[in-house]
Amino acid sequence: MRPKRWQYLWVSAIALVLIATLTLRPAPAQSPPHPLDPLTADEIQTAVAVIKAAHPLSEEARFPNISLQEPDKGLVWAFQPGDALSRAAFVVVLEPVKNITYEAVVDLTTAELTAWNEISGVQPAILDEEFEVLSELAKADPRWQAAMQKRGITDFESAVVDGWAPGLLSPAERASGKRLMRGYTYYQPNYINYYGAPIEGLMVVVNLTDREVMEVVDTGVEPFSTANFDYDEETTAPLQPSPKTLTIQQPQGKTFTLEGNAVTWQNWKFRYILHPREGLTLYQVSYAKDGVERPILYRASLSEMVVPYAETGPTWAVKSAFDVGEYRFGWLSTPMYLGNEVPQNAVLLDAIMADDLGEPTLMEDVIALYERDGGILWRHYDFNNETHEGRRSRELVMTTVAAIGNYDYAISWIFHEDGMLEEQTDLTGIMLAKGTEDVTETHDHFGHLVAPHVVAVNHQHFLNFRLDFDVDGPANTVAEMNVATVPQGNSNPYGNAFAMETVPLTSETKAVRDMSMANSRTWMVMGAKENELGMPTGYMLMPGSNSAFFPAKESNVRQRGEFAGHHLWVTQYKPNELYAAGDYPNQSTPNQGLPEWVADDEPLAGEDVVLWYTQGVTHIPRPEEWPIMTVHKAGFKIMSYGFFPQNPVLNVAAPEPVLAAEAP
Template sequence: MFNSRALKEKNLCVFWHKWLAIPIAIIVFIVISIGLMEVTSAKQQTINHPLTPLTELEIKTAVSVIKKEKPLTEMAAFPILTLQEPDKTEVLNFKPNRPFQRQAFIVIYEQKQNKTYEAVVDLKTKTLSSWKEIPDVQPAMFFSEYELAAKIVKSDPRWQQAMRKRSLTNFQQVTVSCWAPGILSQEEHETGDRLCRGLSYYKGNNWNYFGSPIEGVLATVNLNTRKVTSFFDNGVVPFSKQNWNYDPKTLGKLQQSLKRLTIQQPNGIDFSIKGNEVSWQGWKFRYQMHPRDGLVLYLVSYNDGEKTRPVVYRASLSEMVVPYGNPDPIWSFRNAFDVGEYNYGTLATTMELGKEIPENGRLLDAVLADDKGKPYVMPKVIGIYERDDGMLWKHYEYITKRNDVRRRRELVVTTTTAIENYDYGISWVFHQDGTLEVETDLTGIILAQATASQKQSENELYGELVAKNILGVNHQHLFNFRLDMDVDSQANQVMEMNVKALPVNEKNPLGNAFTVEETPLTKEAIAVRDLDINHSREWMIVSTKSKNALGAATGYMLMPAGNTVFFPDESAHIRKTATFANHHVWVTKYQPGELYAAGDYPNQTQPAKGLPEYISNDESLMGEDIVLWYTMGVTHIPRPEDWPVMTTHRVGFKLVPRGFFHRNPAINLPEERQKVEGRR
């Protein structure tokens, strides 16, 4: 039956739908537009400072200019594409809304020609400013080479035969890991070809194959000819086929879960981020993710309440070498330069709130270029957060029962990186008392050697048994940090401080007196120094222009923490290529191109590159713009507790103000009155 009421209701609905469709469409359009604007703004960062990182558009522009100007082959790769850091004077004199130079620096590798080029592109004029061939060098390895090298190794009949000898007929269950070639033979040096070395692991159905190295097999790949140039099989060694995935299914009974611990800032964070500039508690700095260096800090300054004072112009990890202490030819080449051979920054890993950094933190993206020059976003690779770290200062007065105390708050800027089996975390920690600290975390999986041993024996000279058939090989990690110091100005000098016990005499009858001797390190050659625990040796960078209220030069002191010495023999090849690790401290006069402790191209390098070259002209360090290079390290003798994944080991150092302030800069912090709920 026809229903007139239903028809009226239907017509009314149609009426309202028509009229509501217009504002709904407008709202949808606005929402979508805002969303598109947000996406666009993320990809097209505002370029308002000379140290703003390259945008995706700028990366595309740089590559298109090079391809237009130079006839590159299809095999051309771009191991490095980053901001060409502008002249330091231009940066220091920069004023907002003034024009500034904008350039990109690119390393191009032509695999067919085995040639390396460096280019500079002017991004404003879209022209090629510089193009030059760098002879007899090899850039860092890049991602597409790892897959290529593994494919070449697995296609080699000798490798296939070696696997069959070990009853491994399903080659899909074997992973080939490719390393930079490390120490080269004389013949390999003379050819100048681009090489890598392939190591084999039994993967089976597990994702963690590092616990099952196929010992004694080593393939050297010529990446230019795409052939295996040499192959070693030193005989079958038993290897572990145990599942080392270290997930709940393989670990048996788990420990009881801890009660949840949350870290919150209900009133919001205290730091601010504007572009790539961060401000917090008097500190201000800029940051950038560099494809080689990783996280780099620029223009680190401190506002003391009266003025903003420079401390460090540029701070970064310059190089890291990891030498292994096993003389077996399958092992002795393994001396990885993790920064210069593998481009440390490109291996940065995504972090998560509540895991690598606490839930009150912020995670930031970075834009880099892949080895084909295509820009991509590295999500959540820079973490920044505030943390509580106990007491900052305290005094309890017995007579009045007065208790004055302030809690320590720190700002942490951090990144994590996975380089094959090892994971590293590097954090720059800003303190409220003006201290800048570096924390370097080592974790991940130790590089294991397969062995027939199932119990520790005296025959295992070069490592420790960490599980049955698995030997942890003795090794070291040596980091070099480059610190371009500008303490109160560019006019600085370096002082070495040694504590000296005074002899017993008329002035010191009980022999309890000791003093500090301060010695200026006047030139580069004599400023190559080592730690000395017998004299509590430290170094101070002081201004030659600024003095504090007491008439002394303002300064910042390098305060070392745990460290080690470089253990290879004095005649060892690695000591000649990783010369920076032979000493703990180097000081150089600033030169814009001197950035890397082991030289620009440590892959297949010649001896004595980097710091030995930088100090060869023995320049003056008195009242100059100086750079402090600090080498710190860990000597790792593995233990069963490091297996199958090692707990984090931390090593670091501090830059501590010494006479930079006229009093404790944290003395005027207000007391925090926080409501503490629950039991007291």
């Protein structure tokens, strides 16, 4: 799971120098920042300087996370432009030689350290430089070299050692207490898709604390592919003819407005941050109707993702990627290009994050914001009157794309005119494969042959989204809605009736729920207000395509990622409960995060509630997905349910009617 970010970081460094130069010029007085504005470069540097002044750190000290310490939720909702709220940074510090992790909070307004705590028994996310350390140590080890020579490879420079968080730990690895990584080797003589040439059966375990190889596992020689599995333009010639140009233009300008990190579009308002761990995070999502802004969500973000693999071999059974907590999903955000990942009319936005040394880094073009056509909004043609009424819909999309080793994930939040908010995940990239001797058998018990000597392994992706609802305010109640056939009898004499039943989820353990296609199951968050019809104002969580989590209950990946065992969890709001698998999933112990938080079974009725929705994809590989996958889409919708007393977009202006014969 090796990040590929070095190619553009030097550009970011130059840009930051320019920013620093500009900040030396006199600037007009500015109003206080919004409490949810992202950290600036100056604030990042202040946080690091304050910590180093209070607690002298070693030269090896690293900063896996420097992010905004979010202020009290109530104060944020009450904030008005011009108000001054103190700003703070949350910082994770790793002393790798001592193998100690600290958490700090720095008051950026007063430049004071307000919290400093050692967090025992945890390991922060993998650092960029640790991938390089792993590779250097592995290639210098005589056991690794012997394993490569046994496979006929003496050109070690043509090998790539790809780093993974350790996943399942052996008793000896757990007892060592050391910071560990696993390394998997690929052959890369002269092409980019080295994932197509795995050196099967070879795994290196590196002790990062002491900078030494702990173990080299070699289960025996399997053939590896030397074919060219590249997918760039030069290797896929002849290219098919390009389609006719399709241009997306907005000659009158954008409909949305962007002020700092606040977005206004039609009736929608929200704020955003690109968080180094979570990636794209939305705040204060509201919808205005008749001049009244009504809150829907306080915060929405990707909380965690777990990717279990089905292969049982000793070098595979240990694999399970927690891509948010182990690798920092947001930090691995990558640039996008107009006309490629996003349309030509997109606005590309930058973000500033801290690197592992605690230095601010400008990440360019890593967020896209754009409008697009959304198809039919509503229509009706009346044959009796020969009248037609219809409206075309527009959507606002905010997108980021993270590249985590072999896989690429695009996360998009899609705002619809009618008050619906949709999340869409696009999965693409390269499937993880193993080498095999068989080149004719098309089915492997735990994967499928996708090329000679290459089997792509069955796996799953389970993404958990943390949805902090505030529907018309923080006091909300959650209910489950199930549809069922009414038994035939006096109340259903013809057997055609079915009805929806609403059942309140009154406590946290009762709200651990799963999807049910048989009941068309959805969940509703109801506010304390009523609409004009006398029903509670609400928003409904409508699942999209999903899957069951297949690892056994006794498996390590399930015990550490139990959030994936259920599609819905609901908790009382706690500001520090942010990550479904716990704060530190790297080398974690079982039952962290959601299982721990719901154990006290707190009440939910009329409370400030957080919904945790788990979205699953089961991936059984196909040859058509090799050497690079076409996109697989998954997602869910948050839809109004009684939030409006009638269709909220009746007032959308009708376009001028154009018949096909009149079109240019």
